[in-house]
Amino acid sequence: MARTRLLFACLALAAPLVPGTATAAPLAAPLLPASGLVLSVQPEMGKLSTTQLSCEPAGGRHKHAEQACDQLLPVEGDFRRLEATDAMCTMELNPTKATLRGKWRDKKVDFQQVYSNPCVLRAYTGKVFDF
Numbered sequence: 001m002a003r004t005r006l007l008f009a010c011l012a013l014a015a016p017l018v019p020g021t022a023t024a025a026p027l028a029a030p031l032l033p034a035s036g037l038v039l040s041v042q043p044e045m046g047k048l049s050t051t052q053l054s055c056e057p058a059g060g061r062h063k064h065a066e067q068a069c070d071q072l073l074p075v076e077g078d079f080r081r082l083e084a085t086d087a088m089c090t091m092e093l094n095p096t097k098a099t100l101r102g103k104w105r106d107k108k109v110d111f112q113q114v115y116s117n118p119c120v121l122r123a124y125t126g127k128v129f130d131f
Contacts, residue, residue: 035069035077036060037102037109041129043118044095051131056105067127077104079128080113089119096121098129 035055039062042048052060055069055077062068075081079100098121099112115121121129 035072035102035104037077037100037104039129039131040097040099041118041121041131042097042099046094046096046118049131062131064127064130068130071126071128072104077107077109078111079125080111082125082128084124085126087119087123089117089123092117092119094118098125100128 037053037055037060038050039053040048040050051062053062053065053068054060055065055072058066058069071082072079077100079098094117095114096116096118097112097114101110103109113124115124
């Protein structure tokens with residue numbers, strides 16, 4: 001019994017003398033805050049369509065999430081600042097409201113714009129509202 005106590009006492013005293021083998025984890029690069037958005041398209045003559053889009057990393061239910069995020073990154077999530085494409089659209093009058101709400105890099109966003117028809121909407125917003 002005395003031997004066991006002596007052994008444990010020696011081990012307890014020697015433990016702090018043994019060098020540790022744990023290594024510190026490398027510092028990780030700071031991650032950009034995620035951007036989570038709800039997008040909707042409401043044509044006057046048609047049904048409401050809604051989807052979810054997350055960026056950084058790209059994902060969500062949006063069928064072109066990666067391309068949509070690539071387009072939104074340079075304009076800081078404001079689809080109204082996207083450049084129009086050279087699409088050929090008819091002169092059909094079907095006012096179509098595009099709405100984007102949620103969070104872009106930790107900042108609340110709430111944008112909406114009305115376009116003359118769905119084709120013009122896609123011409124001005126590319127893949128962002130192509131879902």
